[in-house]
Amino acid sequence: MPLDTLGDRRRTHYSSDIKAELDGEETVLFGWVQDIRDLGRLIFLTLRDKEGIVQLTIHKKDASSSLLDKVAGVGKEYVVGVKGRIRASREAARGAEVVPTDIKILGAVKYPLPLDPTGRVPAEIDVRLNARILDLRRPQTRAIFNICNEILIASRTFFNAHGFVEIHTPRLIASATEGGAALFPVEYFDRKAYLAQSPQLYKEQLVTVFEKVYEVGPFFRAEEHDTRRHVNEFTSIDIEQAFVDADDVMAILEQLTSDVVVHLTQSCRGDLETLGVELKMPKLPLRRYTYDQILAELQGKGVKIDWGEDIDTPAYRALQDLHREEYYFITDWPTKTKAFYIKPHEDNPELSYGFDFMYEWMEIASGGTRIDRKELLIQRLHEKGLDPRDFEDHLNTYEYGMPPHAGWAFGLERLLMVLLGIENIREVTLFPRDRYRLTP
Amino acid sequence: MPLDTLGDRRRTHYSSDIKAELDGEETVLFGWVQDIRDLGRLIFLTLRDKEGIVQLTIHKKDASSSLLDKVAGVGKEYVVGVKGRIRASREAARGAEVVPTDIKILGAVKYPLPLDPTGRVPAEIDVRLNARILDLRRPQTRAIFNICNEILIASRTFFNAHGFVEIHTPRLIASATEGGAALFPVEYFDRKAYLAQSPQLYKEQLVTVFEKVYEVGPFFRAEEHDTRRHVNEFTSIDIEQAFVDADDVMAILEQLTSDVVVHLTQSCRGDLETLGVELKMPKLPLRRYTYDQILAELQGKGVKIDWGEDIDTPAYRALQDLHREEYYFITDWPTKTKAFYIKPHEDNPELSYGFDFMYEWMEIASGGTRIDRKELLIQRLHEKGLDPRDFEDHLNTYEYGMPPHAGWAFGLERLLMVLLGIENIREVTLFPRDRYRLTP
Numbered sequence: 001m002p003l004d005t006l007g008d009r010r011r012t013h014y015s016s017d018i019k020a021e022l023d024g025e026e027t028v029l030f031g032w033v034q035d036i037r038d039l040g041r042l043i044f045l046t047l048r049d050k051e052g053i054v055q056l057t058i059h060k061k062d063a064s065s066s067l068l069d070k071v072a073g074v075g076k077e078y079v080v081g082v083k084g085r086i087r088a089s090r091e092a093a094r095g096a097e098v099v100p101t102d103i104k105i106l107g108a109v110k111y112p113l114p115l116d117p118t119g120r121v122p123a124e125i126d127v128r129l130n131a132r133i134l135d136l137r138r139p140q141t142r143a144i145f146n147i148c149n150e151i152l153i154a155s156r157t158f159f160n161a162h163g164f165v166e167i168h169t170p171r172l173i174a175s176a177t178e179g180g181a182a183l184f185p186v187e188y189f190d191r192k193a194y195l196a197q198s199p200q201l202y203k204e205q206l207v208t209v210f211e212k213v214y215e216v217g218p219f220f221r222a223e224e225h226d227t228r229r230h231v232n233e234f235t236s237i238d239i240e241q242a243f244v245d246a247d248d249v250m251a252i253l254e255q256l257t258s259d260v261v262v263h264l265t266q267s268c269r270g271d272l273e274t275l276g277v278e279l280k281m282p283k284l285p286l287r288r289y290t291y292d293q294i295l296a297e298l299q300g301k302g303v304k305i306d307w308g309e310d311i312d313t314p315a316y317r318a319l320q321d322l323h324r325e326e327y328y329f330i331t332d333w334p335t336k337t338k339a340f341y342i343k344p345h346e347d348n349p350e351l352s353y354g355f356d357f358m359y360e361w362m363e364i365a366s367g368g369t370r371i372d373r374k375e376l377l378i379q380r381l382h383e384k385g386l387d388p389r390d391f392e393d394h395l396n397t398y399e400y401g402m403p404p405h406a407g408w409a410f411g412l413e414r415l416l417m418v419l420l421g422i423e424n425i426r427e428v429t430l431f432p433r434d435r436y437r438l439t440p
Numbered sequence: 441m442p443l444d445t446l447g448d449r450r451r452t453h454y455s456s457d458i459k460a461e462l463d464g465e466e467t468v469l470f471g472w473v474q475d476i477r478d479l480g481r482l483i484f485l486t487l488r489d490k491e492g493i494v495q496l497t498i499h500k501k502d503a504s505s506s507l508l509d510k511v512a513g514v515g516k517e518y519v520v521g522v523k524g525r526i527r528a529s530r531e532a533a534r535g536a537e538v539v540p541t542d543i544k545i546l547g548a549v550k551y552p553l554p555l556d557p558t559g560r561v562p563a564e565i566d567v568r569l570n571a572r573i574l575d576l577r578r579p580q581t582r583a584i585f586n587i588c589n590e591i592l593i594a595s596r597t598f599f600n601a602h603g604f605v606e607i608h609t610p611r612l613i614a615s616a617t618e619g620g621a622a623l624f625p626v627e628y629f630d631r632k633a634y635l636a637q638s639p640q641l642y643k644e645q646l647v648t649v650f651e652k653v654y655e656v657g658p659f660f661r662a663e664e665h666d667t668r669r670h671v672n673e674f675t676s677i678d679i680e681q682a683f684v685d686a687d688d689v690m691a692i693l694e695q696l697t698s699d700v701v702v703h704l705t706q707s708c709r710g711d712l713e714t715l716g717v718e719l720k721m722p723k724l725p726l727r728r729y730t731y732d733q734i735l736a737e738l739q740g741k742g743v744k745i746d747w748g749e750d751i752d753t754p755a756y757r758a759l760q761d762l763h764r765e766e767y768y769f770i771t772d773w774p775t776k777t778k779a780f781y782i783k784p785h786e787d788n789p790e791l792s793y794g795f796d797f798m799y800e801w802m803e804i805a806s807g808g809t810r811i812d813r814k815e816l817l818i819q820r821l822h823e824k825g826l827d828p829r830d831f832e833d834h835l836n837t838y839e840y841g842m843p844p845h846a847g848w849a850f851g852l853e854r855l856l857m858v859l860l861g862i863e864n865i866r867e868v869t870l871f872p873r874d875r876y877r878l879t880p
Contacts, residue, residue, distance in 0.1 A: 011683065030683045032648075032841050050603070050651040077841040081683075106683075107812060110839035117840075133837050136649040145650070149605045156596065163490070165589045170871045171611070171658050172624075172673050174878045184612075186635065187625045189664070189875050195626065202871065208472075209576040210585070211490040217657055218611050224629070235608050243451065243470045243521075243546075372547060393880040397573050399550035400557075401472050401517040431610045431642065435629050438614045440833040 009081050009104070016051035020088035020095040027086050027098055029054065030106070032137070033078045034118065036071075043071055047082060047098075048137075052270075055097040056082060057089070062099075070103045077117060077137075079107030125424060132431060132440055143271035144428055147264060148416055152216065154263035155237060158256050164214040164239060169202035171195055171218070175390045182222035184232075195220040198409060200341065201394045203240035204370055207405045208397065211242040216412070224435055227313075228424040229362060229414065233433040237415075240407030246353045246369040249406045250329055253357055253365060254286045256410075257327060264419070277420050282327045288355075290332040297322055308334045308350075316361035323360050330356045340380040343369040357408070359418035367408025374398035449521050449544070456491035460528035460535040467526050467538055469494065470546070472577070473518045474558065476511075483511055487522060487538075488577075492710075495537040496522060497529070502539075510543045517557060517577075519547030565864060572871060572880055583711035584868055587704060588856055592656065594703035595677060598696050604679060605650040608657070609642035611635055615830045622662035624672075635660040638849060640781065641834045643680035644810055647845045648837065651682040656852070664875055667753075668864040669802060669854065673873040677855075680847030686793045686809040689846045690769055693797055693805060694726045696850075697767060704859070717860050722767045728795075730772040737762055748774045748790075756801035763800050771795045780820040783809040797848070799858035807848025814838035 012028045031049035045056040058071060074080060084100035091097075115123055115131040119138035128135040135141055159166070172186060172193045183194040199215045206213045215238045222232065241249060261279050264272065272279065289297075295305055301318045305311055331353075335344045338354035345351040354368035371377045374395055378388045388395060416428040426432040431440060452468045471489035485496040498511060514520060524540035531537075555563055555571040559578035568575040575581055599606070612626060612633045623634040639655045646653045655678045662672065681689060701719050704712065712719065729737075735745055741758045745751055771793075775784045778794035785791040794808035811817045814835055818828045828835060856868040866872040871880060 030843070079841045079843040106844055107842045108839075109841050113840060133645045133648060134840055136646070142649060145607075146605065152606050153596075153600060156593075160593060165586065166592050167585075168658065168675050168870060170673060170873055172660070172873050172878060185627045187627075188878060189662070191878070193878055205573045206576070206870070208573060209582060218608065220612070222629070233610060233612050396554075399548075400553060400574055401519045401549050402547045403470070403519040404546055430608060430646070433610055433612050438612060438628060438631070438633055 009083065013086075014051040015047060015049045015054035016094075018054045018086055018094060018096050018098060022086040022096065023088035025086045027082075027084055029082045029084075029098065031080065031082075033074055033076055033080060035076065036074065045071070045074070045100075047080070054094065055089075055092045056084065056100050057087070057092075057097045058100060064101075067100065067103060070105070071100075074103065074105060075109055075111065077109045077113065078105060080104060081106055125426060129426060129432065129437065130440070136430070139274050141427075143268075143274040144416065144420060144422070145430065146271045147268050147275075147420065148412070148428070150264055150267050151260050151412070151415065151419075153267075154260045155216070155256060157263075158259050159214045159239070162212065162252070164212040164241075165210040167199070167203065167206055167210070167213045167215050168217070169196070169199040169206075169215060171220075182224075184220050184222045195222075197221050198236060199238050200339075200409075201391075203238055203407060204341065204405060205394065205397045207240050207242040207407075208400065208402060211403075212239070213241075214239045226435065228426075229417070231413070231425050231429055231432045231434050234425075234429070235412040237410040237412055238407065240370075240405060242403040242405045245404065245406050246331070246355055246367065249367055249408055250288070250331075250355060250357075251285070253367070253408055253410070254282065254284050254327070254329075257415075258282050258284055260415075261419070275420055279419065280325060286327050286329060288329045288331050291330055291334065292332065294319070294330055308336055310337045313361060316358070320361050323358070325360070327357070327359050330358060335380075336383070338368065340384045340386060341370050341377065343371045344376075344380075353406075355408075357410070362414065362418060364414040364418055365408050365410040367406065369404070369406045372398070372402045372404050374402075449523065454491040455487060455489045455494035456534075458494045458526055458534060458536050458538060462526040462536065463528035465526045467522075467524055469522045469524075469538065471520065471522075473514055473516055473520060475516065476514065485511065485514070485540075487520070494534065495529075495532045496524065496540050497527070497532075497537045498540060504541075507540065507543060510545070511540075514543065514545060515549055515551065517549045517553065517574075518545060520544060521546055565866060569866060569872065569877065570880070576870070579714050581867075583708075583714040584856065584860060584862070585870065586711045587708050587715075587860065588852070588868070590704055590707050591700050591852070591855065591859075594700045595656070595696060597703075598699050599654045599679070602652065602692070604652040604654040604681075607639070607643065607646055607650070607653045607655050609636070609639040609646075609655060611658070611660075622664075624660050624662045635662075637661050638676060639678050640779075640849075641831075643678055643847060644781065644845060645834065645837045647680050647682040647847075648840065648842060651843075652679070653681075654679045666875065668866075669753075669857070671853070671865050671869055671872045671874050674865075674869070675852040677850040677852055678847065680810075680845060682843040682845045684846050685844065686771070686795055686807065686846050689807055689848055690728070690771075690795060690797075691725070693807070693848055693850070694722065694724050694767070694769075697855075698722050698724055700855075701859070715860055719859065720765060726767050726769060728769045728771050731770055731774065732772065734759070734770055748776055750777045753801060756798070760801050763798070765800070767797070767799050769795050769797055775820075776823070778808065780824045780826060781810050781817065783811045784816075784820075793846075795848075797850070802854065802858060804854040804858055805848050805850040807846065809844070809846045812838070812842045812844050814842075 031047040034046040034048040037044045043058040081104040082100050083102040084098040089097045115134040117134040117137035173196050186193040219236045303315050303318045332351050333354045335352040338352045342352045342354040356363050357365035381388045413425050413428045471487040474486040474488040477484045483498040521544040522540050523542040524538040529537045555574040557574040557577035613636050626633040659676045743755050743758045773794045775792040778792045782792045782794040796803050797805035821828045853865050853868045
C-alpha cells in the first residue's frame with residue numbers, strides 16, 4: 001500500500017524520480033514552492049520535496065485559465081499538490097521537467113517570512129535559530145540532519161553487529177551521577193530530582209546483566225558555558241562493556257568512526273556535496289599519544305601546562321598544525337583530571353586508564369577502564385570531594401559481582417561538527433538549548 | 441580484532457558456543473557463577489554469561505590443589521574467568537561441558553544478596569525493584585530487555601526502509617506542548633523550563649523539512665497515576681508524516697506491529713521460550729471500530745458512557761471477551777476527547793480524525809490527522825482552555841507553508857506489556873520512575 005496519499009490524489013513520484021526516461025508519463029507530486037519565475041510566455045516553478053527539487057513549466061498558451069489562476073495564487077514556500085505530465089527536457093536540471101495540468105494549494109504562507117529559507121540571503125545565527133524551522137529548510141541545514149540520520153544508522157548497525165544491547169537509563173535521578181558538573185534540578189512531585197548528565201553509573205551497572213550495552217539519547221549539563229561547542233542538552237552515544245579495558249574500547253571507538261565515515265561516503269554523496277565536504281578516511285589504528293607527550297608538544301609551542309592540570313582549548317589550538325585533520329587518542333591522563341570512576345594504574349595511581357578521543361583541537365569522546373572495586377571507588381569519591389552516601393545504590397552493586405569493564409561516551413553533535421567542518425554546535429542541533437535559548 | 445580481552449586471557453567462547461563438536465578444544469570463558477554443587481568427587485559449577493549458561497565440571501582427583509583452592513573461594517554471582525577444555529557430555533544441558541584448568545576471580549560478592557538473582561525465590565515487585573540490578577539478572581527479566589532491543593531493531597529497520605528521518609527534539613521546553621497533562625518544572629538557570637511530555641509540536645513542525653520523521657526517546661508526564669500501566673518517565677516511539685491522513689498512518693502502525701512480531705518470532709525464540717510466550721501474528725488489516733460502535737458494545741454489556749465522554753479502563757475491561765487477543769483501532773472519536781491538534785471532521789466538527797490503537801483493553805498508541813490551519817488550531821486551543829500566546833512559536837510555523845499531516849505515538853513499554861503478557865509496566869522498564877520511586 002502506498003503510504004503517501006491525500007484524498008483522491010496519490011503521490012506517484014518524488015522530485016528525484018523525475019527523469020527523461022519517464023517522458024510522457026502522468027505524475028502527482030507534493031512539495032513546497034521554492035521559486036517562481038514568470039517569463040511572459042512561460043512560468044517556471046521550482047517544487048521542493050524531501051528528495052530534492054524539480055522544475056514545473058507552465059506554457060501560458062497551453063494552460064487552462066483555471067490552472068493559471070491557481071498558479072497566480074501561489075507564492076514561495078506554499079505547499080502544493082501537482083498533477084501533470086513528465087517531459088524530457090535538456091534545459092531542466094535533471095533532464096526532465098513536469099508540465100502541470102492541475103495545482104492544488106495545501107498550505108499558504110503569510111509574508112514576509114522571518115528568514116529566507118533558500119539560504120541565499122545570509123542571516124546571523126540568532127536570527128536563523130529564532131526561525132529555526134525555516135532555517136532547517138535550507139539545503140545545507142537539511143543535509144546536516146540527513147547525515148546525522150545516517151551516522152545513527154551506521155552506529156546502530158555497528159552496535160547490533162557487535163552484540164551490544166540498547167538500554168534506556170533514567171533521565172530523572174535522585175542525585176549527581178558524575179559529581180562535579182552542575183545539574184538541573186527538577187520539581188518531582190513533593191521532592192527534588194535532577195536531570196541525568198550521562199548514563200554513566202547505570203551503564204556500568206548494566207554490564208553485570210548484558211555485558212555489552214549502548215545508549216543513544218539526550219542528556220543535560222547545567223554548566224554555564226558560552227562557547228560554540230557546548231549546549232546544555234546534547235545527544236550522547238554511550239557504550240559500556242564487561243571483561244575489557246580501555247585499549248579494547250578505543251579499538252571499538254576508532255572502528256566505529258571508520259565505519260561511520262565509510263557509510264557516509266557511500267550513502268550521503270548528495271548531502272556531502274551540498275555541504276562541500278569531502279570526508280577523509282581515518283587510517284586505523286589511530287595514533288595514541290600519552291598526556292605526557294602532549295605536554296611535551298605544548299612545551300615545544302611555548303605553552304606551559306603543569307603536570308596534573310587539564311589541557312584547555314587554547315592549548316589544544318596551539319597544537320593545531322601538529323594534529324591537522326587527525327583523529328587521535330590521548331591516554332594515560334593524570335588520575336586527578338579524570339572522573340572518580342576512571343581506574344588508576346595499578347603500579348602508579350597518579351596515572352589513569354582514562355582517554356580522550358580528539359579531532360584536531362576538539363574532544364569528541366572520552367572513556368576509559370573503570371574502577372571495579374568498591375573500596376577504591378569510595379577512596380576516589382573522597383578524593384573528588386564527593387560523599388559516598390550519595391552513591392549508595394551504585395556502590396552496593398559492586399558487591400554483587402562486578403566484572404572489569406570499560407566504555408566511552410561520544411558526543412553526536414561533536415562528531416557532526418568535525419566530520420562536516422562546522423564550528424558552532426548549534427548548527428548541528430535541531431533545536432539547540434543554551435543558557436540564553438529555550439525556544440523555539 | 442577480538443573485542444573481549446582481559447589482560448593475557450582472551451575470551452575464546454561464549455557459553456552458547458560450547459558444544460559436543462568442540463570436544464577437546466581449549467576455551468576461555470568469562471561470566472557469573474550461577475550455581476555451585478559439591479557432590480563429593482565432583483564439583484558442578486554453572487557459569488552464566490550474556491548468551492546463556494554452561495556447566496563447568498571439576499573432577500577432584502584430577503584437579504590441582506591450586507584450582508580446588510580457587511573454586512573453594514568462589515560463591516554464587518562471583519565474576520570469574522575460566523580456562524579449560526571442552527568435553528562432550530551427554531549429561532550436560534548443551535551436550536558439552538567445560539573441564540576447568542584455571543579459574544580467576546574477577547569480582548567477589550558480599551552475602552547475603554538482597555535478592556536471589558536466579559528468580560527461584562519469589563519476591564515482591566518492590567523488593568525486586570529496590571535491587572533491580574540483581575532482578576535484571578533473572579533469565580525472565582533479561583529476556584524482556586533482549587526482546588525490547590529487538591523491537592527497536594525491527595522498528596528502526598522499518599522506519600529506515602520507509603524513508604523516515606530520525607529526529608532529536610528538545611526535552612527542555614519553555615511551555616506546555618500538549619496542554620492539560622501535568623508537567624515537571626525544571627530550574628533552568630534563572631528561569632523555569634519544563635520537561636517535554638512528547639515531541640508532538642516539534643515533530644509536526646519538522647514534517648515541513650523532512651516530510652517523514654521519527655523519534656524514539658524518553659518523555660515525561662507529571663501525572664500522579666498509581667496504576668500498573670503508568671510510569672512518569674517512559675519511552676515513546678513517534679512518527680509524523682506530511683501529505684497523509686489518519687488512515688495512512690494507521691496502515692503504517694499496523695504494518696510496523698506486524699513486522700515487529702515477525703522479527704521477534706525469528707530472532708527471539710530463546711527469550712520467548714524463557715518467558716513462555718507464543719506470539720500471535722496480527723492479521724492485517726486490523727479491524728477499525730468507531731467510537732460509536734464501542735459505545736454500542738459497552739451498552740450491550742450494561743456499561744453506559746455518555747457520548748462525548750472518554751472511555752476508561754474499567755469500561756474497556758468489560759469488553760475484554762469481545763476483543764480477546766485482538767489488536768484493533770478505535771476511530772472517529774468525539775473531538776472534545778482529543779488533544780487540540782487533532783483534526784475535526786470537515787462535515788461534522790464534533791467528530792475527529794483521532795484514533796487509538798488498542799490491544800484487548802489497553803491503549804498502546806494514539807494518533808490522528810492533525811490540524812494544518814492556524815485559525816482552526818487557535819479555535820481548538822481556546823476550546824481546550826489553553827492560551828494561544830503560549831504556543832506562539834508553534835502557531836507561527838503554520839504560516840510558513842504547513843502541509844496536511846498525520847502521525848502517532850507508540851508506547852514502547854506498553855507494546856512490551858501486550859506482546860509478552862506482562863501486567864506491570866515497571867517490569868518492562870529498566871529503572872522505573874513513578875511518584876514514589878526515584879531510585880535506584
